[in-house]
Amino acid sequence: MAGIVDGGGFAGAMARPIASRGDSVTGINTADTRAAKPVKRRWHIRENLDLLLFCVPGIAVTVIFHYIPLYGVVIAFKKYSVRRGIFNSSWVGLANFERFFRSAHAGQIIWNTIVISAYSIITSFPAAMLLALTLNAFRHQKYRRVIQAVTYAPFFISTVVMCGMITLFLSPRVGVINTMIRSLGGTPVNFMGKAAYWRHIYVWTGVWQRMGWNSIIYFAALSGVSPDYHEAAIVDGATKMQRVLHIDIPFLIPVATILLILNFGEFFNVAFDKAFALQNDLNKSVSQIISTYVYQLGLIDNDASFSTAVGLFNSAVNAVLLLSVNALASKVSGNSLF
Amino acid sequence: MTAPAITFKKRRSPIGRSRGDVVFDAILFVFLTLVFLIVAYPLYFVIISSFSDPIVVARGGVTFLPVGFTLDGYKAVFKEDTVLRGYANSLMYTAIGVSINLLLTIPTGYALSRKDFFARGPIMIFYMVTVFIGGGMMPTYLVVRALGMVNTMWALVIPGSITVYNMVVCRTFFSTNIPDELLDAAKLDGCGNTRFFTSIVVPLSAAVTAIMVLYYGVGHWNSYQSALIYLNDRKKWPLQMELRNILLLNSIQMTNPVMTPEQLKEKERLEAISEMMKYSLIIVSSVPMMVLYPFIQKYFVKGVMIGSVKG
Known part of the structure; x- marks a missing residue:
């Protein structure tokens, strides 16, 4: 894994981290810089x-x-x-848009989308970075590889199976969590039926599923940190923790910034699959987000125009958000996508 | 050059690992072990529960090892026709889908990796645009319907048959792994682009092909959204839709709504099996993924690297 990143790789990894949208953007830049090379091809x-x-x-x-x-x-x-x-x-x-904004749901649905998105970003970023930092500082190679193999695994579980596991574990009658609660003398809780729990369930199971996978890019960036820095720090008497704080973390910041921008590019596109799969009538007040609403309007209620209008509003907000976060990031930290 | 390096290394360990460092290492170990357990235990629990007596599982009696070993859950899964049909459908959709994906993605990736390709820039921009703006669910649905693809497998395999991210991974792979000299030499011998692609590039691209097969394959196997949107006919449902029915909508048909005490007991047992079947079902549906996991892990990570380093 490190081998691919080596060979001038770190600068590259830093400047162009993964994620569907970003690479593509930098793809154009690569083409440009190549065209500028002295050897001109016909x-x-x-x-x-x-x-x-x-x-x-x-x-x-x-x-x-x-x-x-x-x-x-x-x-x-x-x-x-x-x-x-x-x-x-x-x-x-603009009648369809007017109808959306006048409807009683609009505010709630937009708010649900914002909360879920923000909550996911706030939790998944530190989790992945923390995992990468600890894995990188950890000395035992073998154990490290085992942990990596295990933490990547949930990423490949399909949304349906993931949500099936969640409902199974949280089932009020036979779920593991509730049998534990019962054996400790508590009363079982219908987790999926209570709107208050829904966001936490959605977000933290997401962290569980993607933490390992998301850490790959940070881990790669860390393995590109030149050992010179660490050796110099050791000579100066830095402890391991100081090295993590003052060498590793600063190296992660540019990667994190770009990934954060890319995440904001997806801010309003909260994945349909999982929210829809975990949705039921009891938790709809918090689980109805723009993408599930677009589906319901278009394919259940057969209102194609209204559905498209809501979707278009969503994309427009998203584009504005991406551009502003990008501008902000380039102003504040000098790292940006374009 | 080497001598000082060695002495440096010898001196490094006493300086590098102070008492504070030992504590720090211990904290790392505890933290990572905790992460390991949190991720691994639910997975492990599903596995042992699938082999255990349903009633014990429902009572919370299963913790570390299967209790009352039984294969009833698995037997129930294999008796369920809808599951088997979904499995067969999914295998077919994945195989056909991946073939189409490869046919579109790899040649495009290769052509766009060629610096002397005159349309490279415009075509890249053409693809980039689709990354940033899209029509959304309904307009796409209307197009698919207009083409008569609703309720056919083509609605699942054609619309997303080339994704920009995967295409860029291919492009990067080709531009770093196929040296220009190879093309120049082939050209001198009178070899054209098509011949060069089929007899030289394709045999050299086993690694990227594996990455593509796995990326697209996992995507097809795990997706349910397009089936939800486009397939009305249950006979055509992929496995994930059937899973959704059983795991999430609880629609396993219980044929006996009868109320004598014995039958009630029997009903309870059946319900427990259906709960149990869910664990076995999760395992059965993940078998392809588990078999391929070593490759998946290796090539997915590689794909992430290619995607990130040279994008």
């Missing part, structure tokens, strides 16, 4: 025409399933009817 258009053929299937799929739906967003401003189709449905201007 483009051989005729000779490389077949490379274009390599790209055709991917482009076709992307046009059909990404670009055409982009046009389909116009139904947010129309009263979509199946009979008349996207083109011929009548325009209604």
Whole structure:
């Protein structure tokens, strides 16, 4: 793992950490810097025409399933009817948006989304960093590898199975947690039926599932820290804890900043899967978030226009948020995405 | 050069590990062991519960080892037709889905890794745009419906058949692992791009192919969202949808709503088995993942690295 990062890797890892969105962005930058290299290549258009053929299937799929739906967003401003189709449905201007903001749910749903997102970010970041820092400072290689293998594992559990485990463990009748509560003399709690617990369950099981996986990128960054720093610190009499605090953590900050920005890019796109899977009528007051609401409106209530309008509002807020967090981060710390 | 380094190393340990450091190491050990237990125990508990007597599990009698060893849960799983059908569907969707993914992603990744490819910049931008803006659920649904793909497996495998992240991982792999000299030499011998790709690049890309198979494969196997949106016909449901039904919606059909004391007892037993079956079901549905886990771990981590270092 470290081998791949080595070889000038740390700067790279620092500047362009993973996450679906970010790499891609820096991908463009890479192309630019390469074009600026002294060795100029000619483009051989005729000779490389077949490379274009390599790209055709991917482009076709992307046009059909990404670009055409982009046009389909116009139904947010129309009263979509199946009979008349996207083109011929009548325009209604901002009526769908107005309806959303006037509805009793809007405030609550937006608030639920914000709380869940913020709570997840606040918990998952320190957890992953802490795990990476401790793993990196830990001396026993073998035990470390075992811990890594085990902590990565939950990441591969499917959302449905994960939520199945949660409901099974928390079941008021047969769940492990409640049998423990009972044997300690308490009264069983219907965790999934109480809105008050829902957010904590959602967020902390998320930490459990992703902590190990999220730590990979930090761990890689840490293994790129030059041993010179540590040796110099040792000569100066620094304790191990001081080295972690004053060498390792400062090295993680740039990586963390970029990952944080990327996370904010997803701030309003709280994953549909898990929230929907854990949702029931008793906890809907806190578990209804924008993405589950969009699903319910569009596919259960068959209100395509309204659903699209809510989704569009969501993307717009998200884009604004990403740009502002990015600007803020570059001002405050000098680390930013673009 | 070497001599001072050795003396430095010898001197390093007494200076490096003071009493404070020993305490610090102990704290690390305790913390990591705690993390290990918190993550591992629920997984372990599911495994031992799946082999234990359902009634004991429900009473909370299972902690470290299976109690009242039984395979009833597993027998119940394999009697459930919906589960087996879902399993078969999922295997098929995953196999077909991954094949389509590879056919689209790897050639695109290769073409875009070529610095002398004239359309490289525009195509990259074309893909980047899709990362930042999307149509959302309903507009995509309308397109899929217009193409007549609703309620067919194609709705699950075609729309997401090339993801930008995976394509970029491929591109990075090719631009770092296929030296330009190789292409130049092949060209001198009169080899065109297509031939070069099929007879030289593809055989050299086993590692990235493995990464792609696992990334896409795990995605297909674990996803339920597109099935939820696009498939109405239960016969076509993938495993995750059936799991959702059993694990989350509690819709295992209990055929006897009868109330004599003996039958009530029997009903309790059946309910316990159904609870039990859930543990076995979790295990059975995760078998492909568990078998592949060593590879998954190795290649997923590699994929993260490729994605992060050179993006």
